[in-house]
Amino acid sequence: MKEKKSIFSFLLDNRHRSRTISYAMVAVAYIVLEILLKSGNLSSLFTGLLVPATCYLVAAIGLNLNVGVSGELNLGQAGFMAVGAFSGVCVSGLLKASVPAIPRLILAIIVGMLLTAFVGFLIGIPVLKLQGDYLAIVTLAFGQIVMNLIMNLYVAFDSTGLKVAFVENNFELQPGGKYLINGPMGATGTERIANFTAGTILVVFALIVVYNLIYSRNGRAIMAARDNRIAAESIGINIAKTKMMAFVVSAALAGAAGALYGLNYSTMVASKFDYNTSILILVYVVLGGLGNINGTLISTVVLFLLPQLLRGLQDYRMLIYAVILIVIMLVTNNEFLKTKAAAFRRKKNA
């Protein structure tokens, strides 16, 4: 029997269903939150969480490409966010007088993203040739090293130009001069130009990049290299190059997320991006399901917001958090539910 197909049926065929759901979830969340925001129905606590939530979403979507789709354990996503955050803050600080806020924000994100991609590429060269857990170890070390480097970095500018110092802050600023990065005190006096709309656009950008890559020649090669290295090589796929692509794109998205994050706070310290943050983002990805972007979206939002919103419940906070962790894990990684869902889909399509 021939089925009559609507012109929108391509949105819901097997391949595109999860992608359509992702975009729909983001759109609905954005519209609802914007309405609440504009009508003044959002608490200031919650409002303050919106931009960082989008930052973690972008970093987690990127990490899922690296950990879920490419299958390499990366424990340094926060380090890449730090590179993007501090370079983005510098760009914005330097251009403050000459460029209006919105183009400056875009520029800062682009610079943060590209610089981080380049750093990721450099890290990837030695590491991606090796197999096994080397990447996990090196990325863990990388994150900590980046954090410590930035904590010893001084960047300032005044009428005589840009000044950069390391470990010892030995420059004297002219009157009117200003620190962009002030060693252990981090970025100070940043103009807060990030906003929720920009964050949502960045999330959509991350989704487009990752989904379009997955459903392409390169995405298939990345997944082939993950599933069977030897077979992938036997059909002419260069494993190191393929893994590098996933790694660099993941880093670049973390860099973009970092830039947005940095421009959301007037002060920001580098220790914010230690390995705890890397592990946290990894937890979002793993609990959401490896390679499952919708799972990443849900688990990131829930796990990021929950601890903050449960503050009122003091004593039960960690208990509730743990229960929700377990529920998310069961729902997103459960074989039984997956089989049921597949059967349901088949019945619907039949």
Added chain:
Amino acid sequence: MSEKKTPVLEVKELGIDFGGLTAVNDLDMSIYNEEIVGLIGPNGAGKTTVFNLLTKVYTPTRGNIFFDGKDTAGKTVVEINKAGIARTFQNIRLFDNLTVLDNVKTGYHNNIKYSPVSAVFRTPGYYAKEREIEGKSRELLEIMELGQYADVTAGNLPYGAQRRLEIARAMATEPKLLLLDEPAAGMNPQETEDLMRMIRFVRDHFKIAILLIEHDMQLVMGICERIYVLNYGMLLAEGLPAEIQANPEVIKAYLGD
């Protein structure tokens, strides 16, 4: 085979040692275009090792491999595939989490290309190339009689279909020489019969040479035009199927003393 034709594959005094063990020694072999050649021998004779040498998984200790008239020394696994040798594996190696169709599409990685940038921005070039990949992949699935499984996850395929999918994926790299390592292993006689028909069709349709390892004598004698017999890593005999079947040395190697 006409003597004047140059072989697509020529192996000269090939050998490899693993520590003290000589797995392959002093092997000479020539495969001509559009031939189906068998490589047989008892368990542990070194047949799979020969495939691993031809595809650069192992580096030879001695000897040379010429493909298309060129010495392949120093080439990598990836380069040898680009040069035109594709293979299947004795222990099936599919991309288990990809669909059957995507497994084959992956094989076109180097022959139908577009940049990751055009993938991310979905340029017209992306759609054109993807359509081409899809069309050719489905054609290969039809040839290997896997059309009905296109959207099934490869890891969930029945065993015989998995072996045929490996052939389809290898063919997607558009090779000049196809190496099949026990393609009929685990198949029942009817499946083996069907497989023989498909292998012949692939050779005729794509005009390629095929070298296959197989223990199933029904298949070997049925489709191979020439046969090499390996024993303890050495060439025991070479000839037409009828000659090999009548060769007392071969019979002795297979039946033991």
